[in-house]
Every structure is written in C-alpha cells, then in structure tokens.
Amino acid sequence: MSAESTENALSDEIIDDQDEASTDTDDNPKGSAASRLEEEGDVAADYLEELLDIADIDGDIDIEVRNGRTYISIVTEDETDSLDSLVGEDGEVLEALQELTRLSVLSATENRSRLVLDINGYRQERAGHLQKIAEDAAAKVKETGEAVALEPMSAYERKIVHDAVADLGLVSESEGEGAGRHIVVSAD
Known part of the structure; x- marks a missing residue:
C-alpha cells in the first residue's frame, strides 16, 4: 500500500x-x-x-x-x-x-x-506581494491624506489586503462589481 x-x-x-x-x-x-x-x-x-x-x-x-x-x-x-x-x-x-x-x-x-x-506556493508568494501593496497604499494615504484605489483583485486577495490595511491602522473598503471589484484605502 x-x-x-x-x-x-x-x-x-x-x-x-x-x-x-x-x-x-x-x-x-x-x-x-x-x-x-x-x-x-x-x-x-x-x-x-x-x-x-x-x-x-x-x-x-x-x-x-x-x-x-x-x-x-x-x-x-x-x-x-x-x-x-x-x-x-x-x-x-x-x-x-x-x-x-x-x-x-x-x-x-x-x-x-x-x-x-x-x-x-503561488498564494503564499502572492500574499507577500499583497502585503507590500497594502503597505505602499497605507504609506501614500498617510503621506497625502488622499484615498488610494487599488487594482481589482479576487475576494480572497481583497481579504488579505483588508486585514493588512487594518493591521496598519487604516480603513479599507471594497468598491465596484464583478471583475472590477477593488479596494479603496483611506485614513477614515
């Protein structure tokens, strides 16, 4: 066996x-x-x-x-x-x-x-990339005070980014529909 x-x-x-x-x-x-x-x-x-x-x-x-x-x-x-x-x-x-x-x-x-x-290991590698995207967006929001819209991504990837943004002390929301659904990161 x-x-x-x-x-x-x-x-x-x-x-x-x-x-x-x-x-x-x-x-x-x-x-x-x-x-x-x-x-x-x-x-x-x-x-x-x-x-x-x-x-x-x-x-x-x-x-x-x-x-x-x-x-x-x-x-x-x-x-x-x-x-x-x-x-x-x-x-x-x-x-x-x-x-x-x-x-x-x-x-x-x-x-x-x-x-x-x-x-x-694609998803694990991608999660690291998504963490970097969240960090870059958070830095831009803190620097400019303006909301940052990210590229569209799957629900699973959006969840990773939402969690990362929350850990960085900022707010994120999903906007759009279907394949165009994306995250907007803001200070409040």
Missing part, C-alpha cells in the same frame, strides 16, 4: 470516527463541521488527482483544515514548470481550478465549499 493510499485510508477512518462521534452527540456541531471539511478535502483531492492524471502532470496533493476552511495544496519536487501552467498568468488558471474544485465538492456533498487551492 502506497503512502498516499495509507493516508487516504487513515483519513477515511478519521472521518468515519468523527461521523460516529457527531451522531452520538447532537450538541457537538464542531465535530460534524470538522468532518464536513475533511470530506470536502477528500472530494477535492480526488477530483484534482484525476485532473492531474488526465493532464499527465506529476504533483502531490496536501490537505489541511484550519480556521474553518479546507486548504488544498498541489506541490512538486520537480524543478520544471509543469505546475506553472496550472497557475497561469496572475493566477487566473488557479482561480478557475479552485472554482471547478468547489463545484466538484458541491456536486458530491451538496454543500457549498470555501476551500482554498494553492499550487506550488
């Missing part, structure tokens, strides 16, 4: 144990929520594994549940850019894959998912 098969079997046992525990006590919603998130992770990992197989791309899938969300990472030890095509320019392909994965989870579980997909 491969390490991945063993991990999946152990994960299935954990989910089964949590399902039994949550049915034993109806007042334990936390156990059922954890079980639901683990199920999301398993469904998403199966979907992504099949996609990687079809595309003949090597990659390892890691599942982590934290802060009420399922985080799926696809990583590779290979230094070639085989996974870069799954990220795309400015993460566009990654965002599309994340949405398709969420739809797969919805189809299998009948529950909407807020899972986050990362490929080769």
Whole structure:
C-alpha cells in the first residue's frame, strides 16, 4: 500500500470516527463541521488527482483544515514548470481550478465549499506581494491624506489586503462589481 493510499485510508477512518462521534452527540456541531471539511478535502483531492492524471502532470496533493476552511495544496519536487501552467498568468488558471474544485465538492456533498487551492506556493508568494501593496497604499494615504484605489483583485486577495490595511491602522473598503471589484484605502 502506497503512502498516499495509507493516508487516504487513515483519513477515511478519521472521518468515519468523527461521523460516529457527531451522531452520538447532537450538541457537538464542531465535530460534524470538522468532518464536513475533511470530506470536502477528500472530494477535492480526488477530483484534482484525476485532473492531474488526465493532464499527465506529476504533483502531490496536501490537505489541511484550519480556521474553518479546507486548504488544498498541489506541490512538486520537480524543478520544471509543469505546475506553472496550472497557475497561469496572475493566477487566473488557479482561480478557475479552485472554482471547478468547489463545484466538484458541491456536486458530491451538496454543500457549498470555501476551500482554498494553492499550487506550488503561488498564494503564499502572492500574499507577500499583497502585503507590500497594502503597505505602499497605507504609506501614500498617510503621506497625502488622499484615498488610494487599488487594482481589482479576487475576494480572497481583497481579504488579505483588508486585514493588512487594518493591521496598519487604516480603513479599507471594497468598491465596484464583478471583475472590477477593488479596494479603496483611506485614513477614515
């Protein structure tokens, strides 16, 4: 049995144990929520594994549940850019894959998912870049007293910037709609 098969079997046992525990006590919603998130992770990992197989791309899938969300990472030890095509320019392909994965989870579980997909650490690298964007905008607002409008970004990226701006003691609001939704940073 491969390490991945063993991990999946152990994960299935954990989910089964949590399902039994949550049915034993109806007042334990936390156990059922954890079980639901683990199920999301398993469904998403199966979907992504099949996609990687079809595309003949090597990659390892890691599942982590934290802060009420399922985080799926696809990583590779290979230094070639085989996974870069799954990220795309400015993460566009990654965002599309994340949405398709969420739809797969919805189809299998009948529950909407807020899972986050990362490929080769793109989101972590992007978070550092977004932190810098927030710091630069905050510095400009403090220097000029004028509000600063940022480029449009995804909801996930806006959340990172909102948190960074708040940590810097300023205010941020999302404005616009659809693909044009962006953040405006101000002093009040």
